[in-house]
Amino acid sequence: MDIVSTVSAMQASSRAAHKTGQRVGFVPTMGFLHEGHLSLMNIARQHSDLLVVSIFVNPTQFGPHEDLSQYPRDLARDKALCESCGVDVLFCPSESEMYPLDSSVYVDESRLSCGMCGAARSGHFRGVLTVVAKLFNMVMPDVAVFGQKDAQQAALIQRMVRDLNFPVEIRVAPIVREPDGLAMSSRNTYLSADERVQALWLNRALQLAESRVGEGGLQSAAIASEMRDLLGREAPGVIVEYIAIVDAVSLQPVDGVGSGVLVALAAQVGKTRLIDNLLLA
Amino acid sequence: MDIVSTVSAMQASSRAAHKTGQRVGFVPTMGFLHEGHLSLMNIARQHSDLLVVSIFVNPTQFGPHEDLSQYPRDLARDKALCESCGVDVLFCPSESEMYPLDSSVYVDESRLSCGMCGAARSGHFRGVLTVVAKLFNMVMPDVAVFGQKDAQQAALIQRMVRDLNFPVEIRVAPIVREPDGLAMSSRNTYLSADERVQALWLNRALQLAESRVGEGGLQSAAIASEMRDLLGREAPGVIVEYIAIVDAVSLQPVDGVGSGVLVALAAQVGKTRLIDNLLLA
Numbered sequence: 001m002d003i004v005s006t007v008s009a010m011q012a013s014s015r016a017a018h019k020t021g022q023r024v025g026f027v028p029t030m031g032f033l034h035e036g037h038l039s040l041m042n043i044a045r046q047h048s049d050l051l052v053v054s055i056f057v058n059p060t061q062f063g064p065h066e067d068l069s070q071y072p073r074d075l076a077r078d079k080a081l082c083e084s085c086g087v088d089v090l091f092c093p094s095e096s097e098m099y100p101l102d103s104s105v106y107v108d109e110s111r112l113s114c115g116m117c118g119a120a121r122s123g124h125f126r127g128v129l130t131v132v133a134k135l136f137n138m139v140m141p142d143v144a145v146f147g148q149k150d151a152q153q154a155a156l157i158q159r160m161v162r163d164l165n166f167p168v169e170i171r172v173a174p175i176v177r178e179p180d181g182l183a184m185s186s187r188n189t190y191l192s193a194d195e196r197v198q199a200l201w202l203n204r205a206l207q208l209a210e211s212r213v214g215e216g217g218l219q220s221a222a223i224a225s226e227m228r229d230l231l232g233r234e235a236p237g238v239i240v241e242y243i244a245i246v247d248a249v250s251l252q253p254v255d256g257v258g259s260g261v262l263v264a265l266a267a268q269v270g271k272t273r274l275i276d277n278l279l280l281a
Numbered sequence: 282m283d284i285v286s287t288v289s290a291m292q293a294s295s296r297a298a299h300k301t302g303q304r305v306g307f308v309p310t311m312g313f314l315h316e317g318h319l320s321l322m323n324i325a326r327q328h329s330d331l332l333v334v335s336i337f338v339n340p341t342q343f344g345p346h347e348d349l350s351q352y353p354r355d356l357a358r359d360k361a362l363c364e365s366c367g368v369d370v371l372f373c374p375s376e377s378e379m380y381p382l383d384s385s386v387y388v389d390e391s392r393l394s395c396g397m398c399g400a401a402r403s404g405h406f407r408g409v410l411t412v413v414a415k416l417f418n419m420v421m422p423d424v425a426v427f428g429q430k431d432a433q434q435a436a437l438i439q440r441m442v443r444d445l446n447f448p449v450e451i452r453v454a455p456i457v458r459e460p461d462g463l464a465m466s467s468r469n470t471y472l473s474a475d476e477r478v479q480a481l482w483l484n485r486a487l488q489l490a491e492s493r494v495g496e497g498g499l500q501s502a503a504i505a506s507e508m509r510d511l512l513g514r515e516a517p518g519v520i521v522e523y524i525a526i527v528d529a530v531s532l533q534p535v536d537g538v539g540s541g542v543l544v545a546l547a548a549q550v551g552k553t554r555l556i557d558n559l560l561l562a
Binding site for chain 1: 288292296299300302381383384385386387388389390391392393410411414415418419421440441443444445446447448531
């Protein structure tokens with residue numbers, strides 16, 4: 001596994017692969033890897049010849065009062081996991097390599113980014129889209145894989161690729177869960193034992209939504225209301241930030257529920273903000 | 282010369298060139314080509330194996346009261362000029378091919394774009410950066426050539442390439458002038474005979490600035506003031522929008538004048554808005 005830290009070395013590596021007809025697969029991450037990330041790498045490897053993973057904790061997607069400085073990091077462990085997963089190039093740029101001090105160009109979005117996580121995290125998706133656009137130009141992937149856990153991010157990346165015509169195929173991989181149903185996240189490490197138990201109700205609320213959809217007859221508002229009731233009753237330590245029932249592509253609210261509809265939520269569990277979602281089949 | 286109108290055909294053409302080790306050169310235009318454009322094509326051809334020119338009158342860089350509908354067009358003449366200039370691929374996308382109806386992702390800049398033309402043309406540079414980012418992803422050029430006539434645009438494109446890490450080399454070509462000194466522009470066709478005579482004073486004001494810099498001793502404010510006086514005296518039909526004396530890279534105002542300083546102006550001549558500039562050596 002090559003470990004690369006400069007943009008020019010990364011671009012040279014991808015250019016060399018393309019020249020020999022190889023397809024480049026890419027998984028961008030913020031490190032502290034878990035099985036969710038590894039599932040993305042496995043999918044990328046199936047669709048490419050050169051597998052590139054980036055690790056960069058992107059400061060521009062954190063708000064001023066968010067957890068940038070506390071965000072968990074373990075590069076030695078991440079390197080070993082990447083190696084075991086067959087990663088060919090691990091790209092770990094420094095912050096100064098990533099952002100010149102007088103950076104002033106950004107990518108932003110005006111519709112899908114406004115609600116859900118965007119409503120509470122001003123500037124978050126501008127930071128995400130900008131860093132992903134940069135990474136795409138650095139890695140020049142043929143295919144890139146993102147996780148469905150970050151459903152709004154996945155929809156926005158697909159919109160960016162469409163609207164800015166990036167020559168990259170996007171694949172979105174299913175959420176990987178702990179055996180008890182908690183969606184895997186680097187931020188789960190923040191949870192106390194009690195919070196960990198309370199957090200399980202997020203997925204249970206989504207399962208409730210799924211069963212109500214299966215029974216038929218309910219509109220989205222009634223389903224969201226039942227989810228809120230369940231969480232209020234069973235998990236008083238969970239403070240719901242939003243429950244959104246939206247079209248999975250446009251992220252606009254829908255009344256009727258069915259295939260192609262996304263049920264997504266964010267909640268504060270203690271000091272930890274967690275998200276989870278369910279894509280209706 | 283191939284004439285291509287879809288994004289997928291354009292990307293396929295560039296990919297095929299890259300696979301055989303060819304370098305792709307690119308000149309984006311809004312058509313109604315003049316010798317300025319042809320000089321860009323000649324430079325691009327010197328640095329590439331496959332020369333791509335795009336013609337697209339980009340609606341998102343025109344304000345609501347600007348000249349989008351009147352902008353001059355002559356595709357038959359443009360095609361002949363491209364052919365005679367050795368263009369390999371002429372890319373002419375339709376507006377619907379370029380912009381899905383629900384486009385919502387854009388590229389913008391927060392510093393260099395605020396003054397000069399950006400102050401009078403709100404949203405103009407967002408439109409320019411977004412369409413150029415899209416064209417870069419469609420054409421995948423190794424080298425792209427822009428004209429110094431649009432000095433602020435050229436600085437912004439270079440900033441975008443740096444900040445978003447586009448793997449594209451940017452070359453900026455000198456202004457091409459009519460024999461009497463008027464900077465070539467597709468918009469010159471709007472000028473009446475009298476306006477054409479008045480417009481010559483724009484370049485003369487820049488020449489005055491150059492000679493004052495050569496003499497030494499004057500600060501930028503005094504030079505701009507002399508330029509305004511000259512225009513007010515000799516060309517009363519020229520309404521100056523701005524005279525900017527700035528660092529050519531950062532576009533921030535400077536007091537001292539010398540190498541690397543840009544003297545730029547915009548003015549209304551009748552109903553026509555013209556720009557011109559001088560890069561001090």
